[in-house]
Amino acid sequence: xxxxxxxxxxxxxxxxxxxxxxxxxxxxxxxxxxxxxxxxxxxxxxxxxxxxxxxxxxxxxxxxxxxxxxxxxxxxxxxxxxxxxxxxxxxxxxxxxxxxxxxxxxxxxxxxxxxxxxxxxxxxxxxxxxxxxxxxxxxxxxxxxxxxxxxxxxxxxxxxxxxxxxxxxxxxxxxxxxxxxxxxxxxxxxxxxxxxxxxxxxxxxxxxxxxxxxxxxxxxxxxxxxxxxxxxxxxxxxxxxxxxxxxxxxxxxxxxxxxxxxxxxxxxxxxxxxxxxxxxxxxxxxxxxxxxxxxxxxxxxxxxxxxxxxx
Numbered sequence: 161x162x163x164x165x166x167x168x169x170x171x172x173x174x175x176x177x178x179x180x181x182x183x184x185x186x187x188x189x190x191x192x193x194x195x196x197x198x199x200x201x202x203x204x205x206x207x208x209x210x211x212x213x214x215x216x217x218x219x220x221x222x223x224x225x226x227x228x229x230x231x232x233x234x235x236x237x238x239x240x241x242x243x244x245x246x247x248x249x250x251x252x253x254x255x256x257x258x259x260x261x262x263x264x265x266x267x268x269x270x271x272x273x274x275x276x277x278x279x280x281x282x283x284x285x286x287x288x289x290x291x292x293x294x295x296x297x298x299x300x301x302x303x304x305x306x307x308x309x310x311x312x313x314x315x316x317x318x319x320x321x322x323x324x325x326x327x328x329x330x331x332x333x334x335x336x337x338x339x340x341x342x343x344x345x346x347x348x349x350x351x352x353x354x355x356x357x358x359x360x361x362x363x364x365x366x367x368x369x370x371x372x373x374x375x376x377x378x379x380x381x382x383x384x385x386x387x388x389x390x391x392x393x394x395x396x397x398x399x400x401x402x403x404x405x406x407x408x409x410x411x412x413x414x415x416x417x418x419x420x421x422x423x424x425x426x427x428x429x430x431x432x433x434x435x436x437x438x439x440x441x442x443x444x445x446x447x448x449x450x451x452x453x454x455x456x457x458x459x460x461x462x463x464x465x466x467x468x469x470x471x
Contacts, residue, residue, distance in 0.1 A: 173226035175321035181215040182294030215259035238400040258400035273379040284426045286407035293379040312385035335387030340369040346395030391448030396440040396468045414449035419458040
């Protein structure tokens, strides 16, 4: 009952504020808003802007001031800002936030795939996910995932955000002819090399298609929802954005697994990456709605180095 109430509260409170956050991000992107603050040595991880900090502050304030039941959840923000102490320190459910997923692309103005992400999870799996990609399409693209339903489609600012989400097409069923795309990130300078290894995996009438963050056009969450991408292969993914892919895959009958043993990923085994200030899953994780794709990704990468940093 409490899970249902929390999900309902998020469904009512998040859409409008995420749309506002998207408008702020689009406006701020016109200026030089890069800031320093992360030093992991990886350009994708270390990118940080005032938009990341501003949008997270906005999202956390909105959650704080919405239904009081949301304060019974823990808050996990990718950035170190916002009124987090107002929320539970030890609740069984947690709300994870990535205010600007794809910050390097956002900061450098090299693509439209950045997005605003929020998801609710227990210790094993996501329960509710909402993504807004402000620059994909004329007005932005939404993805909403509940425990048994996925919707995805364009925003329409002429209508309230919740009304738009309620009108979007149901894309829950596995795609009849999904694309071969596999998103790769986290392998540091080896990302392009690992992507080319994925390119060699036979699948259907051709092969899978590994794509790095620089090669992928758009955000992975709408691309997975629409079936343009069939999954991802990520080294030590963080808990703020990756779980949406896991959520999409699991609703469609697939999974996210550790490649070295094929076991389903959960939130009980996390590590703090102090270089980046992020909570991460350990090792390499494969994710797909297609169990055959999962098996092939695991076979390819099961012996790759599970340690994120060489030193």
